[in-house]
Amino acid sequence: MFRGSFARLAARVAARRTASGRAQNIASRNARRMMCNEAAKFGKRPNLGMFFGSAAAGGVIGYFLYNQFNKGNTAAATSAASGPKGAPKIIISGAPGSGKGTQCENIVRKFGVVHISTGDILREHVKGGTDLGKQAKEFMSKGELVPDELVISMVKAKLSEPEVQKKGWLLDGFPRTPAQAQALAAAGVTADVFLQLEVPDEVLVERICGRRTDPVTGKIYHLKFNPPPADATVQGRLVHRADDTEEALRTRLVAYHKNVNGILDFYKDISVTVNGHSNGGFKENVARVQREIEDGIDQSRQH
8 A cells, every 4th residue: 555645646656657658748737637627626526537547546536636625625715704814813911011012012013913902992982981881990990800791792893894804903912711712712713823921910010000191192101111201281180090009900910810821721722922021121022022923823824
């Protein structure tokens, strides 16, 4: 019995035909190959006996090619339903203050994907006073995670938008729980890479508690790392958000650590962990994140 790849089998058959003097000219052989390809495209099983010089060999190999061709068509149809294969699908995760916002800006600029943040969407609802916003506000003000049922349908709708399907997407901090990850998978949402930013809790406390928000411009400053301008008007209107206090942050971190291992386990085949507080500096972190994403996308495309 022959053991080897189909390509080697085809090469061996062709070599024997040449040695026996039964090889056809290139033009004729190519014409027959085109006929077989066209037959397969229209759902017909091609008879490759005339190509391989043996009705038996042609029947077996033709059946193999027919099945392989149609497997490819089925896979292509499934891929089209979930968006173009070349559109990057990225999830970034990390505790509050881990640097997701900064990394997201660079990822969007590098890969051209649509940035999707459930936090931004929920804050819009809170500001607009919608029913969803009123419910979410109760949890956000206490530093707790918003329940799955308030956000999952919103994410599904966003991912189905034409622009998102075309450009690809970057899910910022979502899913936050294993249940959300399972719900996304059940909805047919899969990612190329799951990027996890790791930062010590004490560093997170320093980063978060020093943040101040300008309600007019929407800019976020840090009293130590990114001080606001020396403008009395601007400084006078800065807001210390309720969920940026140490008490609220500690509550959020408890919930975060409770769920993060389950999420990493769910995405273990595509997950990459990056030190979000390395000594290499900001530029090195950005470059590392981009390399990990590119590698993750490449590996996903190979499967």
